[in-house]
Amino acid sequence: MPLPPVKPKSPSPANFDLFAGLKAPSKPVDLPSVDDLYRMFSIYNRQYFDNRLPAVKICYTRRMTAAGGYYPAKREIRISTRYHHHFPDEVYDTLKHEMIHIINFKHDAAFKRMARRIGASVRANDHPALRKPPRYVYICPHCFTEYPRVKRLRMASCGKCSGKKYDERFKLVLKRSFKKPVTP
Ligand SMILES: [Zn+2]
Numbered sequence: 400m401p402l403p404p405v406k407p408k409s410p411s412p413a414n415f416d417l418f419a420g421l422k423a424p425s426k427p428v429d430l431p432s433v434d435d436l437y438r439m440f441s442i443y444n445r446q447y448f449d450n451r452l453p454a455v456k457i458c459y460t461r462r463m464t465a466a467g468g469y470y471p472a473k474r475e476i477r478i479s480t481r482y483h484h485h486f487p488d489e490v491y492d493t494l495k496h497e498m499i500h501i502i503n504f505k506h507d508a509a510f511k512r513m514a515r516r517i518g519a520s521v522r523a524n525d526h527p528a529l530r531k532p533p534r535y536v537y538i539c540p541h542c543f544t545e546y547p548r549v550k551r552l553r554m555a556s557c558g559k560c561s562g563k564k565y566d567e568r569f570k571l572v573l574k575r576s577f578k579k580p581v582t583p
């Protein structure tokens with residue numbers, strides 16, 4: 400079976416990324432600087448945690464589909480740039496959420512009480528469209544159209560080049576595969 404080409408929402412092959420299913424932000428997004436994140440960390444720490452939170456490292460990462468994560472072994476809060484390019488207004492909400500994780504690793508009742516009290520999201524934010532990032536990217540050897548897929552493909556040829564039937568000449572080849580996405 401030839402695969403239909405990826406629908407118009409998919410970007411051109413050159414700028415394919417894991418967020419292909421989401422509309423790109425209409426204009427470039429300015430996220431707060433890392434300094435701003437540290438500044439807000441200390442403000443929230445004073446305001447909501449009686450300065451009880453230990454200092455942690457805060458950084459941005461491009462590798463996460465969830466909004467953020469706290470990594471206790473490294474004492475590090477990571478904020479996803481990929482996520483927040485789509486939801487820039489949620490950066491500080493994510494920061495607050497991850498700050499609670501410094502003292503409470505689970506999303507249990509105590510966590511939820513705390514989250515409500517300080518106005519942080521109760522759930523770890525991830526956009527439904529981001530939950531299953533494609534792990535495989537196939538490419539047509541002829542026209543180079545890329546086909547991101549969650550699952551492995553066996554016999555699939557390019558929909559643009561093949562016509563209605565599977566065509567060996569345009570069999571899609573695996574271009575790259577991703578390891579399982581890391582969930583915080
Ligand atoms: Zn969480």
Ligand SMILES: [Zn+2]
Nearest residue numbers: 539542557560
């Ligand atoms: Zn093709």
